[in-house]
Amino acid sequence: MSVKMSTSSPEAVKKLLENMQADLRSLSMECKKKFPPVKEAAESGIVKIKTIAARNTDILAALKENSSEVVQPFLMGCGTKEPKITQLCLAAIQRLMSHEVVSEAAAGNIINMLWQLMENGLEELKLLQTVLVLLTTNTIVHDEVLSKAIVLCFRLHFTKDNITNNTAAATVRQVVTVVFERMVAEDEKFKGLTEEPPAVQGNSNRRSVSTLRPSAKDAYMLFQDLCQLVNADAPYWLVGMTEMTRTFGLELLESVLNDFPEVFLQHQEFSFLLKERVCPLVIKLFSPNIKFRQGCGSSASSPAPVEKPYFPICMRLLRVVSVLIKHFYSLLVTECEIFLSLLVKFLDGEKPQWLRAVAVESVHRLCVQPHLLRSFCQSYDMKQHSTKVFRDIVNALGSFIQSLFILPSAGNTSSTSTPAGGSVSASQGSAQGGPGAAGAGGGLITQAAFEYRGTWIPLMNVSVQGSAKATYLEMLDKVEPPSIPEGYAMSVAFSALLDLVRGITSLIERELSKQEQEAAMREEAEPVSPPQRCFAVAHEVWEEMVNACWCGLLAALSLLLDASTDEAATENILKAELSMASLCGRLGLVTPRDAFITAICKASLPPHYALTILSSNTANLSNKAKNIQCMRTLLNLAHCHGGYLGTSWQLVLATLQHLVWILGLKPSVGGVLKPGRAVEGPSTVLTTAVMTDLPVISNILSRLFESSQYLDDVSLHHLINALCSLSMEAMEMAYGNNKEPSLFAVAKLLETGLVNMDRIEILWRPLTAHLLEVCQHPNARMREWGAEAITSLIKAGLSFKHDPPLSQNQRLQLLLLNPLKELSNVLHADIRQKQLECVLQILQNQGDTLGPGWPLVLGVIGAIRNDQGESLIRTAFQCLQLVVTDFLPTMPCMCLQIVVDVAGSFGLQNQELNISLTSIGLLWNISDYFFQRGEAITEELEREEAVLLRQAQDKGEPLHRPFHPAPPFDCLWLCLYAKLGELCVDPRPAVRKSAGQTMFSTIAAHGTLLQPPTWNIVVWKVLFHLLDCVRKSSTTADKEKIESGGGNILIHHSRDTAEKQWAETWVLTLAGVARIFNTRRYLLQQLGDFFKAWEVLLDHIQSAALSKNNEVSLAALKSFQEILQLVTPIKDTDKLDALAMDVPPVLMESLQVSGPGRPLVRSDSLAERLAQRYGAQPSLPPPGEELDDSALWWSAWNTWYRIGTECTRPPSGGTDKLVFVPSQPFLTALIQIFPALYQHIAGGFSMEDLKKLGVILHGAVSVPISSDSSPFILPSYTEAVLTSLQEAVLTALDVLQKAICVGSENLQVMYPAIFEQLLLFVEFSCKPPQYGKMETKHVANAKYNQAEWVALNYVPFAEQSLEVVVDLYHKTACHKAVINEKVLQNIIKTLRIPLGLKYACPAESTWKLAVSSLLKVLSIGLPVARQQASSGKFDTMWPELANAFEDFLFTKSTPPDNLSIQEFQRNEAVDVQVVQLISTEILPFANFIPKEFVGRIMSMLNKGSIHSQSSSFTEAEMDIRMREEFSKVCFETLLQFSFSNKVSTPQEGYISRMALSVLLQRAQDVLRRYVEDQRLSGRCPLPRQQVTEIIFVLKAISTLMDSLKKTQPENVDGNVWVQVIALYPTLVECITCSSPEVSSALKDALGPFKDFMQPPVSKVQNGES
16 A cells, blocks of 8 residues: 555656656667667657646556557667667666556557567566566456466576576566465455355366456466476466476475465365366376385386486475475365375385485474374374374384484494594585584584484484474475485484474363363353263364374384483473373373383383492493483473373382482481482492482472372372372382381372371371371381371371361361371380370370360370380370370360270389379379369260260160269269279289279268269279279288389388288278268268168178288278267258268368378368259258167177177187287277277167177287287386286276266166176286187296297286276175175185285285275275175175185285395285274174174184294394284284174174183293293393294283273273283293393383282172172
8 A cells, every 4th residue: 555655646646757758758869860760659658648647637547548658669669679778668667567557458568578578588687577567566467468477487487597597486486476466365355245156167178267257267277387387298378388397396386385275275176276186296296206215226127117216306296295285184185195105105214315304304394283183183093994194104203213223324324323422424414514514623512312222323403393494305406315414314303203292282282271161161151061072072083193193102202212312302302201191191091191101210210220230331320310300200290290190100109219219318207308328229329410419309209299289189099099009019028128118108198198188088098098007017117107107197187277177177187086096006116106296296286176086085095005115105194194284174074084094094004103103193183173173074964965865865775874874973983983993903002002092082072072872883883892802802912922022122021922012902991981981971871771881891891800910900990990980960951061071170181181282172062063953952861860870880899799709719729820819909909999889889788798898808808919029019027007908908898887887777787797807807917818728928937039929917907907996896886786796705706816825926016906905895895795784695705805814914925035124014014904904894893794704803813913923034034024013903903802892792702802811821921931041041142033922922911901901991801800910920020131122022011010000999799898
């Protein structure tokens, strides 16, 4: 349009006119001389122009109308053949043409004129230019004119002048193009109009094609003639052609076909030409090439010599074929099949090198057109009976490449490898300017090349990727076949292969993606729609394409990869394999996919992977680098196309595993592989180059598995399955083989799991199931990583922010935790250790959110076994401690029971004592927690219980729960108690002790929270069950001595046998149960079977008390005491609070100490609230109704009696057997129980019971002490102290007698029995009791070590008993029973024993006490006896009493020699006291007393008064030992009695009179004898005895005198006076004695006589004065 503007604007027109006029002027000037006609014409032309310009407004149109005339002068000018004129005219004509003012006629004329010039050979270049201008500026030239113009150009092409030829050739090309462009323009113009249907193609007339429009017709004729010419036939339209070359014709054909394909596709006429003319022509021209085989030439047999292929034709034909295939494939399906087959044939090794080179270039051209390739596939490969063209092309390329390695190219005869970088056929290369020629000096640059089995082929840079830039197809100027540089064909084939792969893959992938998008969009629009048909068809095509080409491609690529020595080439090959693999994967073609992947995998590993080849040649190193390159590709494949790998993950991962092994990568945290220390094996000589790649590779490896998060679920499953089976292989390998196992798979499973946490559910089961198997592997390293993986995954899973969160997705949480539980089944300790560390971390990080996961976690913690070793148990225990200290409030209450069980199981494990003990502490803490959170726990548990009940009912099953009928909260406590109960019978004493203490403390502290019915279970199932177990274990425990407590712990002798250790447990348990019975009595009595329980408890106490272990037996009694100190329950309702916390304050305090360092909260409120919840008001008895306890107490009394009887029964048989003798403390305790017990049974306590009691008391006191403990119990012999046992016995009796004292009348009949018992004890002072047939020795004469048993010193006890007797008698002397039962007589009878023994008593104090007691008793008893004299109840007592006096006063035992004088005097004083008693208490009342008794008393007094000395006295002591004082008192008493006026009977008087006369008679005798002896002895002193005797007599006389003085005169018998007075002379005779003592006594005796010296009074005798 711009041209139009510029040529039609007024200025341009004006200029044109001016120029034309100027041209005509010039012409007329030039022709003025030689050619006048021309001049004239020119001048008339000027005029003509001027007139046109003047007349017309549209000057250009007018000019065109008259163009024939306007042009005429110039044509004439050309006719002159004068160069200068001709040039001027041609220029003018061109100017006219360019302004389009030439009409058709004028144009014809111009062409004719040009033709003449051409024939004359004038201005050839100018001619060509003019033709070109003519044809390009307008479309007026048609048909013959046009053909003539074209022929003109052709003719000029074949001139001798090179420049003209070339210009003409160019013009011809342009003109041909113009012809077709016109047709295209014409079509454009008519495009909008309706096209009349083209007539049926007729073959009759080829020249006139009636249906075509003008321009189209020209084009048709021209094309048809070109074909004719190439076929060496005459043209139909281009008349006047003289010569033509095939090469030029082919070039023209090619350019038309290439530039105007639509012409042939839109017009049937042209299509017809293609089919009918072009194709047969091409096939015909190809024939020489097809038949020719290099090297055989013409054989003799063939009739005609075979025409040799001609490079220029052949090359052009191939170009034409390329165009045909490219543009007209759809029209020429069959023909193209033939062409393609031909092409494939040209690649044969037998064809000339140049032919193969151009063929391979042609194939390359096809390869860069993927759409075309797809069409081939659709049209041939997918049709049934057709050649598989596409497959053949690919295979041919492959074979071609293989053949290059096998057949050394003709150009390069040497098949040995040229040193890299050497100038390869440099001369050839340089000569042709071939692209492969390396400069001769480039020795340092390693040339890219392929090397295979010694064949070395350099690689040239032949084309840019994706475009087939040919070298030899473009050599249009060459006539001779060029020599092909080595490696050229290979390079092109290589490029073709790469482009083919690139094209196909990108094409299919593009369409696939498009399809997927459409599908996605459609799905959004209408979710449920069937997949469309066209997709399926497309898929079929793609699959067919891949199926057709993969084998060939793989073969070729693998070979090239093997041979490649250039990194870039390798990279390209790998890329191709990678994209094919990915494509196959996307299309779901498993076999080809796996094949490509296998190829990459193979290439990734060193060629002789299994053998360690450490050759240092360069190839090897490059190989290593190449392996790494392949490896990177493999990683890339997995990374970018993991989704399509499916089952080939197996291959990929297996290879990666080898790589990891070769590179010595080791797994680290999270499964990432890091370079470890180099391992033995092929990797030892990793080059430094490789080492630098290491981090990169390990990085890619990591990224690869990270990218698994982008895989879809199915692909992810493929990946996991592959990893699992790879891991299975690794496990198989690691069996029985101590080499480092491959941890690759495990590490990568972990990594994959970690990055796919957001959808962990879909892969969790297969993943963990496999890892659990790994954890059981015998190889430690393998196991360890299995565990590492599984625990890391679990931790990550729990801490991952899932959506919805885990707290709302219970199922997922349990799924995540389940493998943790499964790990408990693994027997390897290292795995359990990992598991527990994991639990610890989970607790620390997610403990608060575990919720429903708790049972699992606790199960893991509790899955401990004794064969697991300490450290495991310690770790597990740490977890438990953490749970108990931090997490009890956050876990569901249902789990609390599990916590209790788990804590219990730690207590029971026997690996680590400290843990057992600490776990018992934890149980205490747990109980504390239950206590503090009681209400909340109760509520939650009941909610859960309700749910469970419903579920159970729905299923029609009963609810399974331990201790079911009890409320859930109580069950929790029961579980706790049951656990502690188990621990209480643990084999280890320390555990038992701790558990026992904790259990009883807990029950004491928190028992109130239980509902009353639950107590039933506590008592029977927990407490009694425990007691049974302990009793059984204790009685069967081993008596062997335990040397030491393991390690170097020393054991105290009191615990050095199992039996002794169990004893301690028994003690603790029994005490605990008893305490509960004591403190919880009120509660327990509400239970129906309390009496039964009480009986059972007593039975336990009894069996413990009778056990042969002092510790147990003693403790049993302590427990017995405890349960007896019970109070009868309070009845006031206001005391409810106190009841709720039924613990006496004392106990409260002790409990505060017993719990591990925490004060007890008074639980009133909580217990009450719980009680209200269960509606159980503590049921109080109705007022006035006492709880009937008597049965309990009598049951207790029977138990006490049985214990007492059993333990005090002396052993039967000889002393040879080892006998068990109960210890003193035990007996003491036993007896001490009685007072407490008696309080409760006093009401019904009978004589029978008293007898039973007596037997036991007596038995207890009789038990001897073992010699080794005697020093601790016995007082030293000199001390008079009671043992505690004896005290207890006395206390028991004391309690009894006090009770009787305040008791009713009928109780008092028991007094005599008590006296009897006490008197028995009194006897012990003189004859200790026997204990069976055991020999006991007395301490005094027993060295401790000689006697096994030592009798107690019973003296203090007997004496104490005696005091009690006296005291009691003091109170009870007047009681009927005491009188009736002759108690006084019994007392006297008993006292007679020590009194009779006197000095022979074991202890001196005994007889002294006996005397004083006797005196006391008599002072009380005698008045009673006198009162009762008439009843005769005391008749038998008097003789006893007389005997007692006699035995004591005139004892048969002699005083010990060492008795001091003072002592003797004191003893004498005692005797005197007795006589005084007689004188005050008996003699005055003689008339109430039996005569015989009085008589005996008198004779005793008599005997006392005339006591003769014993012969054993020394002189000095004589006067003392004579018991003068005693005799004096006796005598005085006698006298007093004699002179008393109360003598009731003559008999008494007679006795006393007799006694007096005997005494006086004896005095007379003694005095006389003394005087006599005195006289005879002269100066010698008399013997001491005699002196003493005389003194005594003198004293007696003075006493008598005193008595007489005091007595009433009428009471004195006259006879006595006679005798007394008769003494006087004798006394006077004694005055002469020399002894001063006698003298003083004499003085005393004579003195009183003065009272009687008085004048006698006259008295009347017998009534007379």
